[in-house]
Amino acid sequence: MSITAKNIKKTFGRYTALDGVSLEVPTGKLVALLGPSGSGKTTLLRIIAGLEFADTGSGGIFFDGEDVTQVPAGQRGVGFVFQHYALFRHLTVAENIAFGLKIRRRSERPTKKAIAEKVAELLHLIQLEDLGGRYPVQLSGGQRQRVALARALAIEPKVLLLDEPFGALDAKVRKDLRRWLRRFQDEIGLTTIFVTHDQEEALEIADEVVVMNNARIEQVGAPQEVYDRPTSSFVHRFLGNVNQITLPWGGLIDGSTAHVEDGVAFVRPHDIELVHFSEDRDGEAAVVYDIHAAGPVARVSARREGNNESVEIELPRSQLALLRLVEGDCVLLRARPKHPPVSEYAI
Amino acid sequence: MRPRDGYVFNADTLHAVWLTVLAAAVAVPVNTVFGVAAAWAVAKFEFPGKRLLTSLIELPLSISPIVIGVAYLFVFGMQGLWGEWLMEHGVRLVFSVPAIVIVTTIVTSPLVFREVLPLMQSQGTEEEQAAISLGANGWQTFFRVTLPNLKWALIYGVSLCFARALGEFGSVAVVSGAVRGGTNTMTLQIQLLFDDRVQTGAFAVASILTSLALVTMALKTWVERREAKAFSAAGDGAE
Numbered sequence: 001m002s003i004t005a006k007n008i009k010k011t012f013g014r015y016t017a018l019d020g021v022s023l024e025v026p027t028g029k030l031v032a033l034l035g036p037s038g039s040g041k042t043t044l045l046r047i048i049a050g051l052e053f054a055d056t057g058s059g060g061i062f063f064d065g066e067d068v069t070q071v072p073a074g075q076r077g078v079g080f081v082f083q084h085y086a087l088f089r090h091l092t093v094a095e096n097i098a099f100g101l102k103i104r105r106r107s108e109r110p111t112k113k114a115i116a117e118k119v120a121e122l123l124h125l126i127q128l129e130d131l132g133g134r135y136p137v138q139l140s141g142g143q144r145q146r147v148a149l150a151r152a153l154a155i156e157p158k159v160l161l162l163d164e165p166f167g168a169l170d171a172k173v174r175k176d177l178r179r180w181l182r183r184f185q186d187e188i189g190l191t192t193i194f195v196t197h198d199q200e201e202a203l204e205i206a207d208e209v210v211v212m213n214n215a216r217i218e219q220v221g222a223p224q225e226v227y228d229r230p231t232s233s234f235v236h237r238f239l240g241n242v243n244q245i246t247l248p249w250g251g252l253i254d255g256s257t258a259h260v261e262d263g264v265a266f267v268r269p270h271d272i273e274l275v276h277f278s279e280d281r282d283g284e285a286a287v288v289y290d291i292h293a294a295g296p297v298a299r300v301s302a303r304r305e306g307n308n309e310s311v312e313i314e315l316p317r318s319q320l321a322l323l324r325l326v327e328g329d330c331v332l333l334r335a336r337p338k339h340p341p342v343s344e345y346a347i
Numbered sequence: 348m349r350p351r352d353g354y355v356f357n358a359d360t361l362h363a364v365w366l367t368v369l370a371a372a373v374a375v376p377v378n379t380v381f382g383v384a385a386a387w388a389v390a391k392f393e394f395p396g397k398r399l400l401t402s403l404i405e406l407p408l409s410i411s412p413i414v415i416g417v418a419y420l421f422v423f424g425m426q427g428l429w430g431e432w433l434m435e436h437g438v439r440l441v442f443s444v445p446a447i448v449i450v451t452t453i454v455t456s457p458l459v460f461r462e463v464l465p466l467m468q469s470q471g472t473e474e475e476q477a478a479i480s481l482g483a484n485g486w487q488t489f490f491r492v493t494l495p496n497l498k499w500a501l502i503y504g505v506s507l508c509f510a511r512a513l514g515e516f517g518s519v520a521v522v523s524g525a526v527r528g529g530t531n532t533m534t535l536q537i538q539l540l541f542d543d544r545v546q547t548g549a550f551a552v553a554s555i556l557t558s559l560a561l562v563t564m565a566l567k568t569w570v571e572r573r574e575a576k577a578f579s580a581a582g583d584g585a586e
Contacts, residue, residue: 049480074481080480082477090496103483154481
């Protein structure tokens with residue numbers, strides 16, 4: 001089912017959480033709402049779910065073109081997974097999953113047998129077949145998260161909404177679980193929106209990333225697109241590391257990857273080329289003051305000769321070794337061209 | 348009191364026991380429903396005057412029970428605000444059994460509320476929202492999610508309320524009239540016996556009161572143990 005939000009406004013007292021936000025989520029896509037805290041992403045998700053309502057006089061929410069703005073959460077057919085899971089602590093895992101089916105009116109309620117089968121099927125799906133009798137406190141964070149997901153799926157929602165689904169998990173579990181979610185979404189093709197403040201998460205699994213800031217949407221696009229071609233300085237800063245280099249800068253060449261706004265060039269650390277200083281090459285001189293070479297990528301920090309501004313450069317370890325760079329070396333920096341085929345900088 | 352009637356099984360004492368238990372039996376369920384409802388409103392909703400309401404509910408804890416009794420007389424007594432009107436309509440709300448029951452209820456009214464409120468506030472509303480997003484209506488959310496989550500605080504609040512209702516003295520002393528075999532609760536009976544210098548009788552009634560309190564405590568412990576056991580058993584079964 002496709003989801004459309006049209007001109008959504010939401011204020012809490014004097015605070016504006018959403019300032020006229022419009023969004024289109026096509027059927028079957030996995031979309032990430034990405035932004036810093038306070039950007040309005042969770043509020044937007046909750047309004048789509050019907051847990052919160054937009055200000056009167058603002059636009060509405062449409063599922064497959066049908067206006068659901070006034071429809072309460074329970075009747076929207078939405079599966080919602082809460083940030084802190086919100087599992088019913090007095091119920092077992094199996095009872096948690098069955099909850100949404102058990103509370104239905106008699107005429108719409110599946111038989112006991114059908115409910116038990118559904119629970120077993122979902123326990124299998126989340127790979128917790130043996131833990132149906134446990135209580136939430138007896139589970140790990142990752143297990144609780146999966147139970148929350150199974151509980152939301154039990155009511156066979158047409159849309160799945162997840163609020164910071166991996167926020168409270170440790171790094172390893174986080175990675176496993178988000179890949180699992182991606183595969184799962186591929187298999188069942190349920191329209192899914194998840195909220196995150198973790199750019200890596202959004203870029204890795206989403207079909208489309210919606211970058212939010214200050215109650216507005218900054219940019220919408222495929223992960224590669226928003227990362228490679230940010231349309232605003234905010235997106236540049238928020239997605240990945242970026243150097244903010246005050247102009248004029250001798251390393252800024254025509255057709256480079258740098259994004260220029262208000263007298264500042266935004267260049268990613270791996271989009272800066274670094275060579276030893278020599279008179280006959282272009283670029284701007286800088287002095288290396290720190291080399292950090294743990295992990296596959298080496299990080300070099302240099303200070304611009306002109307104004308002492310610090311610039312970070314990332315390059316492969318192998319290249320660092322070839323350069324024989326040491327702290328105190330004078331180097332030339334310049335922005336990498338968009339298409340970096342043959343280069344005089346080739347070593 | 349004549350010694351040959353026995354100190355425990357005489358008509359006046361038995362009536363006092365009955366009256367005390369009656370007052371507690373009304374006060375506890377009323378205050379449980381009231382306490383949970385009020386705590387629910389305060390913990391889960393935002394509305395103007397919330398702080399004022401909370402202080403108002405907790406007021407009986409901070410003023411002396413005897414003052415509550417006097418205030419009750421001031422409103423319902425013969426010379427009180429509504430006393431005349433009530434008399435004309437044949438309702439007698441002082442120096443009567445209803446008076447004892449009502450002041451006991453007022454004095455113990457904050458106890459369940461106080462136990463339940465902090466827990467409700469700390470639990471937040473996420474589980475309720477989850478229930479609603481799964482299609483539950485208000486009643487289902489309350490009875491299937493909110494109430495079961497309060498179990499421990501509720502057990503504690505109810506036993507506290509019951510114990511306090513049994514032992515209430517000051518306010519009851521003012522409004523009951525202390526008619527032997529009529530409007531005398533156990534605590535009042537103890538005082539009367541003391542005034543009559545029947546010390547053995549006073550101790551006998553005091554012992555009954557203490558036993559009732561001990562039974563309440565034992566019952567509470569038993570329920571807690573049983574719940575804890577059921578909980579851990581479910582966990583072990585899943586291993």
